[in-house]
Amino acid sequence: MKVAIVGASGETGQSIAHALIEQPDAFEVTAFCRPASKDKAEFTQLRNRGVKVVSLDLEAPHEELVAALVGQDTVICCIIPFVPETQIALANAANEAKVKRFVPSAFGPVCPPVGVLVLREIKEVVLRHIQKLYLPYTVIDVGWWYQTSLPRLPSGKLDYAIKFPNNKIVGDGNLRSALTDLRDVGKYITRIITDERTLNKSVFVYNEVLTQEQIYSTLEELSGEKVSRDYANEEEILANIGAAQNRYDQDGSVANLLGLSTTQYANSVWLRGDNLPESASYLGYLNGKELYPDLKHVSFADYVKELVAGRGKGVYVDRVFGFEKDTKMFTKQ
Ligand SMILES: NC(=O)c1ccc[n+]([C@@H]2O[C@H](COP(=O)([O-])OP(=O)(O)OC[C@H]3O[C@@H](n4cnc5c(N)ncnc54)[C@H](OP(=O)(O)O)[C@@H]3O)[C@@H](O)[C@H]2O)c1
16 A cells, blocks of 8 residues: 655654554555655654655645645645644645545544634544545544653653643543553554545544543552642633633634643543543544454553653654743643
């Protein structure tokens, strides 16, 4: 199968690209990169592993995008999801190039399409456009990453790998949510894109369903450190959302979009219970555990053990986001 990845230098894109490369008999991988990004270490590494890396200006005229995608069976888009236009242009090109499956940049926690999460609403605009074209597609959501689920340890021992510590327990900390190791995302994708049952469907894959209290106590047990509990009740979360919404309404910058999304995620994932297998089932998703019962994943405990042993890898560690100063959810104490 010929698979093109757009956004292979990102966190999700790297997981997917490296999983596809592991199966050279099954997948011939092309990574499209923005011309300005072609020398990034992530692309050099992919080239060294035999991936064809092709520069493509995603704002190029339609015909250029079509020419780039002709011959690809599957196009996986893992770019930032902040504006729908780039993905809509790609979907238009994929449609004309007769791509057999388009995977838009979803890869998030489960959430109803409107009224809860602004990022989900932007993703919905892309999906509606895909459906308008009758372009074959699969939406893949993956739960909340392990890599952004942990609080900070008092010793600072995990600071090397946790850029966004999750220092607030939302509600009483006993609501469940589905979590996935980012490194497993690619493994799930290799199965989903070769599975006819997932065509024109949404699929929910996840590793484990845990409460925040379980996340904290696993970390305490495996690190030997006590982590204090700092609770945010519903009133505080809703007030945070209101303030972030005001900022976003006054200035729709990416920083304010991310600030709003962070507060909305706390509500959706840890208060509303959107990111659960049963919510996904209600919303019409296929369940990855039923589709691929044989698939092995990294357990949450093993992930924490790796981190505590100093062998973990953080996400976004070398990047600075404008919203970091705006949110109380992710502050280093
Ligand atoms: N489940 C979760 O817990 C979770 C957590 C985070 C993200 N996500 C989701 O995963 C998906 C991918 O996010 P990510 O955080 O993995 O991505 P990321 O690491 O931020 O990478 C973004 C990718 O988008 C490309 N890009 C950046 N700006 C672009 C632009 N203006 N036009 C086109 N491409 C652009 C980058 O390419 P360059 O190399 O050219 O800059 C990079 O390849 C999103 O849909 C996001 O919502 C899920």
